[in-house]
Every structure is written in structure tokens, then in C-alpha cells.
Amino acid sequence: SQTIHQWPATLVQPVGSPLSLECTVEGTSNPNLYWYRQAAGRGLQLLFYSVGIGQISSEVPQNLSASRPQDRQFILSSKKLLLSDSGFYLCAWSRQSTGELFFGEGSRLTVL
Amino acid sequence: AQSVTQPDIHITVSEGASLELRCNYSYGATPYLFWYVQSPGQGLQLLLKYFSGDTLVQGIKGFEAEFKRSQSSFNLRKPSVHWSDAAEYFCAAYTGTASKLTFGTGTRLQVTL
Numbered sequence: 660s661q662t663i664h665q666w667p668a669t670l671v672q673p674v675g676s677p678l679s680l681e682c683t684v685e686g687t688s689n690p691n692l693y694w695y696r697q698a699a700g701r702g703l704q705l706l707f708y709s710v711g712i713g714q715i716s717s718e719v720p721q722n723l724s725a726s727r728p729q730d731r732q733f734i735l736s737s738k739k740l741l742l743s744d745s746g747f748y749l750c751a752w753s754r755q756s757t758g759e760l761f762f763g764e765g766s767r768l769t770v771l
Numbered sequence: 772a773q774s775v776t777q778p779d780i781h782i783t784v785s786e787g788a789s790l791e792l793r794c795n796y797s798y799g800a801t802p803y804l805f806w807y808v809q810s811p812g813q814g815l816q817l818l819l820k821y822f823s824g825d826t827l828v829q830g831i832k833g834f835e836a837e838f839k840r841s842q843s844s845f846n847l848r849k850p851s852v853h854w855s856d857a858a859e860y861f862c863a864a865y866t867g868t869a870s871k872l873t874f875g876t877g878t879r880l881q882v883t884l
Contacts, residue, residue, distance in 0.1 A: 693871070702861070702874065702875070702876040702877045703815075703874045703877075705871060708870060708871055710870055716870075747812075749814055749815070751814075751815075753872075755870065756867075757803060757820075758803055758865030758867060758871070759803075759805065759820060759865075760807075760817075760863075760872055762807075762814035762815040763814050764813060764814045765814050767812070
């Protein structure tokens with residue numbers, strides 16, 4: 660069966676510090692991979708998605724970047740965090756044929 | 772533009788009462804349709820999905836949804852709500868042309884005892 664893991668689960672970082680959130684998928688190959696963000700009390704905002712290694716599509720211009728160094732690994736990064744980067748970050752994968760998303764447990768980032 | 776609309780931001784129901792959460796989509800062709808649930812501080816869990824065929828879809832936790840092409844709707848229902856159903860519910864659609872789901876803005880369900 661397929662599983663998805665993302666870490667860390669909770670992160671408190673000062674403004675201006677770097678960020679790295681990691682996500683890995685097991686039990687499938689060549690998945691589509693996604694990073695979403697939820698601000699407090701808000702809906703889902705798609706940040707990045709990837710249909711293959713090294714292929715990244717950015718949905719919203721911002722302070723963040725994403726990379727896919729391996730088929731089942733997706734990394735969300737920032738060189739210098741802003742207060743507005745605080746939120747709940749969700750990684751997800753999907754089968755390319757159906758679009759059905761499978762989500763990780765989320766990473767809560769607080770920027771102080 | 773393709774979109775998914777959940778007109779109810781917040782719904783409150785009593786435990787044991789029936790529930791219907793509304794979802795409308797705007798697409799040129801019938802998309803694949805999904806309902807997800809999110810408990811506080813957790814990821815999203817798939818409740819049910821519609822690809823084609825029978826328009827009444829059964830899901831987990833006693834939920835069902837009915838696809839109505841004429842109304843471009845995919846409403847989620849449950850005959851008797853339990854306190855543990857309190858959560859955020861998201862409707863989503865997929866056509867395959869953009870490799871990504873389009874989500875509605877979500878409906879927060881509160882259950883009173």
C-alpha cells in the first residue's frame with residue numbers, strides 16, 4: 660500500500676531564517692506531488708506541483724520554492740522566512756490518471 | 772473559468788440530525804468529483820469520489836453524495852450526524868487537463884449535543 664510522510668510536524672522559526680519541509684511517498688512510482696498551504700481559518704492554497712523529477716510548477720509567486728530531487732521526494736524551501744509564511748503545510752500525491760489526492764499529516768509552521 | 776463552489780461557510784447541526792453539504796462545479800465537461808474531510812490539525816482524508824456510473828456514491832463514515840448533472844452539483848449527505856463528524860469538508864474536482872484538483876473553499880461543520 661502507498662504511504663506519504665512529511666516532516667517536521669511542527670516548526671517554530673524566526674523571521675529571516677531558512678526553511679526546509681520534506682515529503683516522501685512510498686509504494687508507488689512516478690506520482691504527481693503537491694504542496695498546499697492553509698492559513699488560519701482559510702481554505703487550501705496550492706503552492707507547487709510536480710509531474711516528474713525536476714519538473715516544478717509554481718502556482719503563486721512568493722517567498723517559497725520547491726524541488727523534486729527524486730521520484731518520490733518533494734521538498735519545500737525558503738531562504739528567508741517571512742511572518743506571512745506561517746501556516747499549515749500539506750504535502751500530497753496523486754495518480755496521474757484520476758487526480759485523487761492522498762495527503763500527509765501536515766506541518767505547522769510558526770514564524771516569529 | 773473552472774471552479775468549485777461551496778456556498779455554506781459554516782453549518783451547525785444537532786447530533787442525530789441529517790446533514791447536507793452543498794457543492795457546485797463549473798466545468799465544460801463532467802469532472803471527476805471528490806469530497807474530503809479535515810479534522811483540526813490534520814491532513815485531508817478522502818470520503819468518497821465520483822468518476823462515472825451510478826450517480827449516488829457511498830463513502831466512508833456513513834457519508835454519501837449524489838451527482839446531478841442538470842444542477843452541476845455533488846452534494847454530500849449523512850442521515851444522522853455524530854459529534855465526531857465535526858470538521859472541515861472540502862469538495863474538489865479534476866479534469867486531467869491541468870494535473871491538479873480544484874478545491875472549494877470548504878464548509879466547517881459544527882455538531883451540537
